[in-house]
Amino acid sequence: MSGQKAFNFVLVGVGGQGTILASHILAxxxxxxxxxxxxxxxxxxxxxxxxxxxxxRWNAQQVFSxxxxxxxxxxxxxxxxxxxxxxxxYLRAGGTALVNDMxxxxxxxxxxGVPYPEDGALEQAMxxxxxxxxxxxxxxxxxxxxxxxxxxxxxxxxVSKLLPLPEEVWxxxxxxxxxxxxxxxxxxxxxxxxxxxxxxx
Amino acid sequence: xxxxxxxxxxxARGAWEAGVQVAAAYPGTPSTELLEELARLPGVYAEWSTNxxxxxxxxxxxxxxxxxxxxxxKHVGVNVAMDALMYASYTGLExxxxxxxxxxxxxHSSQNEQDNRRLAAFARIPCLEPSSSQECxxxxxxxxxxxxxxxxxxxxxxxxxxxxxxxxxSLGERxxxxxxxxxxxxxxxKYVMVPANARHRHPVxxxxxxxIAAWADSEESPTVMEWRDESVxxxxxxxxxxYAREVFPSASILKLGLTYPVPAQGIKAxxxxxxxxxxxxxxxxxxxxQVKLLGIPCDGKSIFPLCGELDPTVVRERxxxxxxxxxxxxxxxxxxxxPQLPARPPVLCPGCPHRSVFALLAKKKVxxxxxxxxxxxxxxxxxxxxxxxxxxxxxxxxxxxxxxAGISERMVAVLGDSTFFHTGLPALANVAYNRxxxxxxxxxxxxxxxTGHQPNPGTGLTLQGEPAPALDFEAIARAFGxxxxxxxxxxDTEALEEAxxxxxxTNEPAVLVARHACALLPEExxxxxxxxxxxxKCTGCGVCFRIxxxxxxxxxELDPKTHKPLALIDPDLCTGCxxxxxxxxxxxxxxxxxxxxxxx
Numbered sequence: 001m002s003g004q005k006a007f008n009f010v011l012v013g014v015g016g017q018g019t020i021l022a023s024h025i026l027a028x029x030x031x032x033x034x035x036x037x038x039x040x041x042x043x044x045x046x047x048x049x050x051x052x053x054x055x056x057r058w059n060a061q062q063v064f065s066x067x068x069x070x071x072x073x074x075x076x077x078x079x080x081x082x083x084x085x086x087x088x089x090y091l092r093a094g095g096t097a098l099v100n101d102m103x104x105x106x107x108x109x110x111x112x113g114v115p116y117p118e119d120g121a122l123e124q125a126m127x128x129x130x131x132x133x134x135x136x137x138x139x140x141x142x143x144x145x146x147x148x149x150x151x152x153x154x155x156x157x158x159v160s161k162l163l164p165l166p167e168e169v170w171x172x173x174x175x176x177x178x179x180x181x182x183x184x185x186x187x188x189x190x191x192x193x194x195x196x197x198x199x200x201x
Numbered sequence: 202x203x204x205x206x207x208x209x210x211x212x213a214r215g216a217w218e219a220g221v222q223v224a225a226a227y228p229g230t231p232s233t234e235l236l237e238e239l240a241r242l243p244g245v246y247a248e249w250s251t252n253x254x255x256x257x258x259x260x261x262x263x264x265x266x267x268x269x270x271x272x273x274x275k276h277v278g279v280n281v282a283m284d285a286l287m288y289a290s291y292t293g294l295e296x297x298x299x300x301x302x303x304x305x306x307x308x309h310s311s312q313n314e315q316d317n318r319r320l321a322a323f324a325r326i327p328c329l330e331p332s333s334s335q336e337c338x339x340x341x342x343x344x345x346x347x348x349x350x351x352x353x354x355x356x357x358x359x360x361x362x363x364x365x366x367x368x369x370x371s372l373g374e375r376x377x378x379x380x381x382x383x384x385x386x387x388x389x390x391k392y393v394m395v396p397a398n399a400r401h402r403h404p405v406x407x408x409x410x411x412x413i414a415a416w417a418d419s420e421e422s423p424t425v426m427e428w429r430d431e432s433v434x435x436x437x438x439x440x441x442x443x444y445a446r447e448v449f450p451s452a453s454i455l456k457l458g459l460t461y462p463v464p465a466q467g468i469k470a471x472x473x474x475x476x477x478x479x480x481x482x483x484x485x486x487x488x489x490x491q492v493k494l495l496g497i498p499c500d501g502k503s504i505f506p507l508c509g510e511l512d513p514t515v516v517r518e519r520x521x522x523x524x525x526x527x528x529x530x531x532x533x534x535x536x537x538x539x540p541q542l543p544a545r546p547p548v549l550c551p552g553c554p555h556r557s558v559f560a561l562l563a564k565k566k567v568x569x570x571x572x573x574x575x576x577x578x579x580x581x582x583x584x585x586x587x588x589x590x591x592x593x594x595x596x597x598x599x600x601x602x603x604x605x606a607g608i609s610e611r612m613v614a615v616l617g618d619s620t621f622f623h624t625g626l627p628a629l630a631n632v633a634y635n636r637x638x639x640x641x642x643x644x645x646x647x648x649x650x651x652t653g654h655q656p657n658p659g660t661g662l663t664l665q666g667e668p669a670p671a672l673d674f675e676a677i678a679r680a681f682g683x684x685x686x687x688x689x690x691x692x693d694t695e696a697l698e699e700a701x702x703x704x705x706x707t708n709e710p711a712v713l714v715a716r717h718a719c720a721l722l723p724e725e726x727x728x729x730x731x732x733x734x735x736x737x738k739c740t741g742c743g744v745c746f747r748i749x750x751x752x753x754x755x756x757x758e759l760d761p762k763t764h765k766p767l768a769l770i771d772p773d774l775c776t777g778c779x780x781x782x783x784x785x786x787x788x789x790x791x792x793x794x795x796x797x798x799x800x801x
Contacts, residue, residue, distance in 0.1 A: 014545065024367075027205050031369060037205065040366035042309045049751055050547035064446040066366035069513035071532050086542055089535055106545035110754050111583050111746050114543040125537050148773075 007035075007163075008068040009056040010090040013079025014104045015049050018152040021177070022077070023054035025156060028173040030058035033165050040066035049107070051083055075162065076131075077155060079138075080104050085122055093130045097122075098158055098197070100138035100151060134158070136196050145189035153178075153186045157193020167194075206370045208363040211334040212301060213238035214370070215341025216271050219297070220378040221245060223263035225256035227623060228652035229275035230310040231364040232303035236273055237655075240664045244375070249655055249664045252593070252623040253278035257285040257300065261354075264294035265392065267381030269345050273301040276317050277592060281624070283320070286354065290324045291402040292392050293352035296381055297345035300326075304360045306483050307510035312573070312592060314508065316485035321356040321461045325406050327413050328356045328461040329423070330439040334368045336423075340458065343423060351409055351416075358460075360483060362440045362510065414462035423458025424467050433525055434475025436468065436488055436499070441481045444516045451526050463491045472497045479504065479525065483511050549578050551752040552720030552729070552776030554691040555644045559586040560748045560784070561698055562613060567705075570603070572596035572616035572625075575650040579615070583749045587615075594624025597632060597641055604637040611705060614641045619649035619657040621674070632710045633681035640704055640711045643674050644691075646719040654722060678712040685711035692717050694783045720776045730777035730793045734768045738789035741765030745781040745790065753781060 009026055013019040023039050030037040035058035042052070055068045070089050076097040078084030084099045091097060099122065108114045126133040136158050138151035145154070153174065160170045171190070178186050206214065212235050216224065224247045226236040240247035250256035253274040263270035274282060279302050289298065302320070305311040321328035329344055331337040337359070344355040390398050416422060430451045437445045438457045445454055455471040457463060472478050472492070480489040480501035489501035504523040506515065518531045549556050559579035562569050563586040571577060571587035572595065580587035589599055600612035616625050621643050632639050649655040656662040661671035678686045685707050687700045697715060704711040718725050734756075741760035745753050745768050752774035755766035768781075768789070782790035791799065 015547070024205075027367060031203070031205055036369065038366060038368045039205075040362060042361065042365060049545070049550065051545045063368070064443040065513045066362060066368070066440070066443065067512045069517070071535065072513070082542065082545070085539060086545075088537060088539075105754060106543050107548045107583075107749060107751060108543040108546070110751070111749060112543070114541070117540045117542060121538075121540050125539060128537050129535055 005061060006057065006059040006063070007075075008073045009075050009077060010068050010073040010087060011054040011056065011077045011079070012083040012087045013052055013100075014083065015052050017052075017079040019052050019054050019079055022152045022156060023056050025173050025177060026056045026159070028176075029165065029170055030056070032169050032173055033058075035059060036061065036063045038063040038066040051086060053087060075159065077159060079152070079155065081122060082106070082117060085117055085125055088125045088129060091129050091131045095129075096132040096134060096162065097126055098134045098136060098155065098162070100155055101135040102139055134197055136193065141192040141196060142189055145192055146185040147182075150186055150189035153189040154193035154196070157190035158197045160190070161194045161197045202372045203369050204372060205367050206334045206338070207234065207365060207367045208331070208334050208337045208359055209234040209365070210238050210367075211337035211370050212273075212341055212357065212359070213242065214372065215338035216299065216345075217242045217245060218338070218373050218375050219342040219345045220269050220376040221271050221345070222268040222378075223260060224248075224271040224273070225250045225259040226273040227251070227253050227256055227278060228649055228655045229278050229303075230652060231305060231359075231361040232273050232275045232278070232301060233652045233655070234364075235301060235303075236664065239271075244377075247664050249649075249657060251626075251658060253282040254285050257282040257289070260298055260300075261285060261289050261292075261294070264296050264298040265386055267295045269297040269378060271299045271301065274303070275311065276302055276304040276315050277311060277313065279317055279320055281593070286320070286324045286326070288394050289354045290326050291394055291399055291406060294348065294354070295386055297348035298354045299341065299344045299348060300354055300356050302356055302358045303364050304358060304484070306360050306362075309361055312590075314484065316487060317356070317358055318460050318487040319485060321358065322487075324354075325410050326354050326356055327351070327459060328358050329458055330358050330460050331363060331458070332439050332442040332456065333363075334366070334370045336458070337363065338370055340423065347413075351413055353409060353413075358439075360440055360510075366440075410462055414465065417459050417462055417464035418466040422464060424464050425454075425456040425458070426467070426471060427454040427456070429453050430526070431474055432476045433479065434471055434477070435479050435481050436471065436492065437481040438488060439483065441483050441511055444511055444513055445481050447513050448517045448520055448527055449525060450528050457488060460488055463488065465495055468492055468495060468497065472499070481505055481511075481516065546581055547578060548581065548749060548751055549575065549584075550720060551750055551774045552725075552778040554646050554715070554717035554720065554778070555579065556584070556748055556750065556778075557691055557694050557697055557780045558615070558642060558644060558715050559584040560780070561694070561701060562586045562615070563747075565701070567613050568603070568608075568610050570596045570600040570612060570614045572614075572620050573651075574617040574620055576615060576617055576644050581749070583747050593620055594628055597625055597628035597639065600639045600641075601628070601632050601635070601637045604639050605635070612637075612639050614639055615644060616641070617650070618643060618645040618647065618659045618674075619655070622658045622672070626677070629678065629683075629712070630681050633678075633683050637710060638708050640713060643712065643714045645674065645714050645716040647716070648719050648722060650719045650721075654719065674712065674714045683710045683712055685709055686714075687712075688714040688716055690717060691715040692778050692780060694780060720778065725776075728777075729775075730796055731772035731775035732770050732777050732779065732782060732793070733791045733796055733799075734770055735789050735791060736767055738787050739767040740787055740789075741767050742786065745785055748781060748784065750781060752776075
């Protein structure tokens with residue numbers, strides 16, 4: 001990110017997974033670090049178990065569009081594998097997809113009998129995009145930290161490792177949003193997320 | 202102080218800083234959070250009204266009483282409020298009155314796509330369009346000032362992308378305004394719109410519009426001219442301004458904060474200096490038409506799409522095609538080898554108390570006139586139980602119309618508790634009065650579910666947390682003269698079917714209230730118990746899959762005889778509503794009690 005004016009995130013997942021909260025924390029981290037920031041999401045029908053997408057943009061100067069264009073995301077953060085594939089076109093060449101390695105079966109699969117994509121499909125798509133794929137066992141690491149619901153903080157920990165900002169900036173923003181009694185658990189989740197990835201090479 | 206605020210939060214903050222004292226709304230995406238935010242701020246009375254017309258009437262009343270007032274709604278809500286808007290444009294007010302119209306380009310959660318700048322022009326009221334959260338806050342103050350200066354309601358028109366995107370806002374202090382009057386105004390010639398008075402008001406309104414148009418060209422108006430390369434000039438507003446800056450960094454830009462009436466002199470001056478004039482706006486060619494009426498040729502909808510939401514990608518593609526100076530050429534779409542991806546449509550939540558009603562209606566194959574709310578999802582497979590859905594409250598009237606037209610089937614109308622209060626009430630009165638045999642089913646989940654659990658006149662609580670009487674659906678129906686009325690526990694499929702059969706056996710207006718609180722309410726969450734499937738009893742018959750519950754999965758295990766997948770319950774999703782257990786013909790799903798016994 002050094003020398004770069006802008007950084008674009010696209011967060012995707014399934015309604016109810018906490019993508020909106022994660023995008024809000026990402027935006028606050030950006031502001032804390034001195035960037036202009038914008039974020040955008042859609043509330044409403046898509047929240048009820050449907051696909052969801054949030055956009056977060058940081059810029060050292062000014063952010064104009066709240067939306068990230070196709071092939072403009074530096075980092076695609078997917079809370080679910082199928083959704084990573086669905087929104088893969090947002091990634092720019094050379095970008096990174098950070099994917100929570102879990103399957104949430106859509107109703108069209110459980111009832112409609114449509115197949116869930118084979119695992120290799122994600123690797124293939126990323127290769128075609130010339131993008132890096134990082135898989136994180138979010139749920140397992142969250143469980144290890146003490147609660148499966150902390151998977152979104154595991155993911156944020158992993159994101160923090162990919163960006164050249166001091167860890168304290170992240171933690172300051174997380175602390176503001178997390179109730180005191182869950183702080184310890186989430187600190188662990190954040191650290192496990194950080195340890196799960198190696199920084200961009 | 203600087204904070205990241207969504208457009209809705211910033212609109213609320215702006216109204217609060219401007220000293221607003223009364224605010225009324227009906228929840229509707231993307232406008233909902235505005236009132237929720239305002240209700241938390243001190244010195245404001247905020248309410249959920251039963252519909253948008255009521256909300257606007259309430260705000261008018263407060264403004265006539267000399268208090269700054271606000272009404273907020275989604276674009277289609279303004280259609281409901283249109284009657285009130287048209288008289289309020291004529292009467293004017295004693296203190297500022299602002300109407301927030303949140304439009305929904307791309308119909309993220311709406312039944313149509315409409316550009317409410319047209320309604321502002323129709324009502325001859327000024328229309329302000331913020332393009333960021335900071336402007337959402339700043340324009341709110343301006344809107345109240347304009348309203349008082351020109352004695353007119355003012356529309357602040359936003360779009361989903363403004364309401365639900367967030368950016369950094371500098372906060373200010375609240376202006377404490379003393380009440381301007383303690384008595385209701387006695388100026389019947391201005392406020393009583395009988396024909397003799399209204400005839401005098403129309404010319405006043407037309408003259409006012411001319412004065413506002415002149416103000417639009419003054420120093421105070423929120424018009425911004427940005428001079429860069431003069432070979433291309435772009436006139437734009439709202440979020441489209443952000444896309445213009447993003448995609449055409451070299452172009453000169455005329456940003457209109459006020460899009461009705463437009464600053465004619467500013468547009469002429471801008472147009473005269475640029476070689477090529479282009480209008481970039483979302484949805485309708487509202488600005489484009491006003492520019493052309495000034496006799497100035499320009500491109501607009503000949504380049505950019507009329508339908509749907511703009512984004513940087515589409516603006517860049519269309520702009521490049523039209524030879525505009527884009528920041529970079531659009532990239533060819535990436536060649537991705539993707540398998541056919543399963544769609545992920547929204548579904549009724551696990552434990553949704555509406556599921557049993559739709560399962561029953563699907564089984565009975567009756568014609569169902571539906572309505573707007575979570576329960577619109579009853580349309581989707583596998584339930585596929587809805588045959589009509591138009592707008593808020595239309596379920597009952599449409600069913601009545603079909604019944605009166607003489608179709609042979611008994612019509613069923615289905616709507617939620619909040620929607621019933623919104624516009625179901627007068628429609629049910631009509632059914633009662635004009636005697637059709639419509640069966641109205643009120644899906645009473647004790648809240649306004651779709652928009653995120655707002656209280657309504659049935660829930661016993663106001664927006665600001667004050668206790669309120671919980672209105673009784675049965676008593677209302679009886680008061681209307683409907684005698685066939687029943688209330689059942691929505692999770693009890695047997696009782697539901699019995700009550701349904703009994704009411705369908707009559708040939709008169711009937712009301713069935715299917716009641717259970719939304720499974721996502723905090724109190725309900727405490728009662729969740731995940732159920733289990735007994736593999737030995739399950740035959741893979743698939744009856745349970747027909748109710749479309751996300752917690753019911755197909756197991757990898759196959760039934761040895763039928764070779765069909767057995768049912769499996771996801772313990773992280775199941776709430777234990779037992780609807781599937783009651784429908785299972787093999788008693789293969791344990792009830793809550795059985796689960797408790799098993800784990801003891």
